Amino acid sequence: MSMGDHDDARAWGEFWKANAGGDSTGCLPERWAAIETAQRAAWRGFAEGLRQGARLLDLATGDGRVLRWLREERRDLDLQGIDRAPKLPPAPEGTATRGGIAMEDLPFADDSFDAVTSQFGFEYGDVAAVAGEIARVLGPDGRVGLMVHRGDGPILEHNRARRSAILWAIEEKAVPATVIRALHDPRGGIAAAAQVAAALTMLGEKAHGRGTPAWEIPEAVRRAIMIGADRGAQPGAIETTIEAIAAQAENELGRIASLARACERADARADIKAAFAAHGLEPGETVPVAEPSGRALADFLTFS
Numbered sequence: 008m009s010m011g012d013h014d015d016a017r018a019w020g021e022f023w024k025a026n027a028g029g030d031s032t033g034c035l036p037e038r039w040a041a042i043e044t045a046q047r048a049a050w051r052g053f054a055e056g057l058r059q060g061a062r063l064l065d066l067a068t069g070d071g072r073v074l075r076w077l078r079e080e081r082r083d084l085d086l087q088g089i090d091r092a093p094k095l096p097p098a099p100e101g102t103a104t105r106g107g108i109a110m111e112d113l114p115f116a117d118d119s120f121d122a123v124t125s126q127f128g129f130e131y132g133d134v135a136a137v138a139g140e141i142a143r144v145l146g147p148d149g150r151v152g153l154m155v156h157r158g159d160g161p162i163l164e165h166n167r168a169r170r171s172a173i174l175w176a177i178e179e180k181a182v183p184a185t186v187i188r189a190l191h192d193p194r195g196g197i198a199a200a201a202q203v204a205a206a207l208t209m210l211g212e213k214a215h216g217r218g219t220p221a222w223e224i225p226e227a228v229r230r231a232i233m234i235g236a237d238r239g240a241q242p243g244a245i246e247t248t249i250e251a252i253a254a255q256a257e258n259e260l261g262r263i264a265s266l267a268r269a270c271e272r273a274d275a276r277a278d279i280k281a282a283f284a285a286h287g288l289e290p291g292e293t294v295p296v297a298e299p300s301g302r303a304l305a306d307f308l309t310f311s
Contacts, residue, residue, distance in 0.1 A: 046076075049307045050080070053122075054080040056150065057122055058121060065086070065123075066110045067126075067127070068089060068104050069096075070096040071104050073124055077124075078102060110129070118146040127155070130270075131265065134279055139286060142287070151310040154296060157270065180207055180210065182207050183228065183250065186228050200245075201233060204228045205229050208225040208226045273306075290310055
């Protein structure tokens, strides 16, 4: 596993571990509801072409949302998903998911599935190796459906803006470290630390806007201090909470870096097509997946 692959696995593993109890929008922008509608429409069309009772494997399944959408369209399908993250949210009803499995080394026999899918997952792996594994586990006349990122799309754009705001908070203004110093300063303490966090929250809103990480991070720190004070927590315990907030921000930076690498792989369409062609799988039509504005946020690729 390369250093980038290791970083991807760690970042997304921590993400799904933290979100194991519910649904998450991942790295999608705030207008994710419209994006999800476009995604579901693409999978609806793919499901219509599957035979009765088809066995389907979803790669990098995450919270299993593609499996859930497919089940809503076709309850006859046998739906399974795998993900490299060791701990996943509960599988959607009527489906099965397994964590701790790399796309490059699938634990399934040859010709095990009638279809293989992936939404924003395939391009996080070694394209050539994953294409080979897909071809191996795919049965005769099997179909492949991949929704992949676009480097010119709104998802990467949104996350680059988040990266800038996170770096403002944890590097330029060093919010966690600055507040922790105030917390332990003999002339400061809990009240002074809360004031520092509040001031940084206002600065973050002015610099990047309310609701951005530049506002969210110092606001989360401020709330941690106030809640800790209400519960009679000692400064050391409050510091631990602030450090956890900082770690969460660092992990998001890791996911954004992972997303940028995935976009580069996805944009190398000739490499993707060549990887599948090497195993006798030919591409179908590439269909853009667009927001209501018409701007493409992803492409839907098929192979058979």
